Amino acid sequence: MKLLLGTLYLLGILVPEELGYDGSLAQHRREVVEETVSQRRGLDAYSYTRYHPMEEIYQWMIQISEKYAEVVTQHFLGMTYETRPMYYLKISQPSNNPKKIIWMDCGIHAREWIAPAFCQWFVKEILQNYKDDSRIKKLLRNLDFYVLPVLNIDGYIYTWTTDRLWRKSRSSHNNGTCFGTDLNRNFNVSWCSIGASRNCQDITFCGTGPVSEPETKAVSSLIESKKDNIVCFLTMHSFGQLILTPYGYTKNKSSNHEELIQVGQKAANALKEKHGTNYRVGSSADILYATSGSSRDWARDIGIPFSYTFELRDNGTYGFVLPEAQIQATCEESMAAILSVLDDVYEKYWGVDSAGKAASSAVMLGLLFSFLSLL
């Protein structure tokens, strides 16, 4: 009996080790499980009403694309000047029909913190509601969303570590004596002609040439490669409470200016209904100031029909340093505005009218051909 027990005891020690089982593996498995749980908990605990440093936003992107893997993928866009990776999220409902693209970028100017906060809010809203909300479901039937939460990553980090009111990128010029290009003056559209400076010391420094900056190059390349499918280009800024249409480099209006104003005004009305906030709508040259080399103007000029700059809250009370207490209201009202634009874009390309028109013209053609064949 004692011998049997002794043998069993020995076996109990030896065999598990033979099988490779020891405490450390169990421990490791436990840790993996805990980490996944905490990551998921991390996303559950992620606050969309606080500002997040870049490290947290990087983490958030990974967590989002894992949790909503059926519709979200994270894509590498390019590297910043300080060699940080730029990622965008693609939200796409798998289907057989061809999609058009909505592009949204935030944080091209480093100090405009409410913009990246809004991009994150937007993604969260779409993903939390795309299954149940008929409006969002409809949009995702024919539209893919490409969202770049922070375009000027180096600058954004700099506002966290060093200078809250920094605007430009962090590229080095003049032998390291001067830093930063205004990325929204660096696009290849009437580059540096007006409202921008050739002097690196200036806050609207247009760079050493059109698309001289890696961040601009990264965005331009992607947009250029997909321009035939992009119907809407939205770039988010603060502050000023404005919905801006092209152009900044000239007072001339784009060919679809009336339509852009109409859609913009509808969006401003939808925005106002949320919390009473007033936004003005107009071309950048008319209601803001002259600018050249802006991403919005460039997008319009390569053929993207709906191209807007949004200047979010507020009107100057806090300006760039918008209190976190206002993030929720700002994001709610801005969401209403963006969804209004998207609805109008959707209507234009896939709406009842346009479907009806397509159907009736198909019928007419059919009748015509059958008539001709009878002759």
Added chain:
Amino acid sequence: MPGSSCVIGCGLETRKEEPPFSQHCFPQPLWLLLILTYLIERLMMCRDMPAVNEWISFAPCGCSNPRASCRGRTTQPEEVGSMPGTELLNSKPRIVNPKKECQVDLVFTTDRYNPEEGEERLGKCSARVFFRNQKPRPAINVTCTRLIEKNKRQQEDYLLYKHMKQLKTPLDVVSIPDSHGHIDPSLRPIWDLAFLGGSYVMWEKTTQFLHYYMAQLSSVNQWKTNDDAIDFDYTVLLHEFSTQEIIPCRIHLVWYPGKPLKVKYHCQELQTPEASGTEEGSAVAPTELNNF
């Protein structure tokens, strides 16, 4: 006030002596000066203004582009009362000599600087603002009705003053608001006073094309209360909207309730020569503040 030797335009000096409070300065309760700063910020705005303590961006209105309508609401009667708590603002920009002079007439309502919950709208004001030769420091003629009566004003000034006297010095202040836009309630009076001084500086620098906001109080160099006056030496970051530049300004102000505010400043300009309030402004002759 403008043109007065005791207030703006003195440049930054070390405080060796305490200049006597000039008789030419209007004794201004603090809150009235806050209204003035509010007014300054509204100068070219031509739009509805919800609250005194809300900076509103203003754009060149009318005088640079006569055909441009003023931002926001101007003369659309159907919009009256459409936004709760605001009043329609009328503004009629008038070009006296194109590019030489710009005059704007405004009507607006005012609010307490730190309004309490559910508080009613306060004053109604009308103002005429005049820029000459595109120079800064516009001449302002303002008339208000229904403001808080004098006793109450003085009471509130004194309460604010008492609160400030109780703040522990040296003030442990890095920046107000902080990066996330928070202002600790205990530090609010410091911001308010800094804002008041900053608004004088902004008035001095505002032209029909340049408009300013106070982005941040970036440092407090000194906060003293000798001789019973609040002696406040600090740096603000002004944001100019059309150029998007950030301009640091060192401001030194002295305040005692019932006595005129004294402001001296020095701003670090990037391209243009440094401004210490000595350049000639549009308000060449001293303008009087009426009906206070």
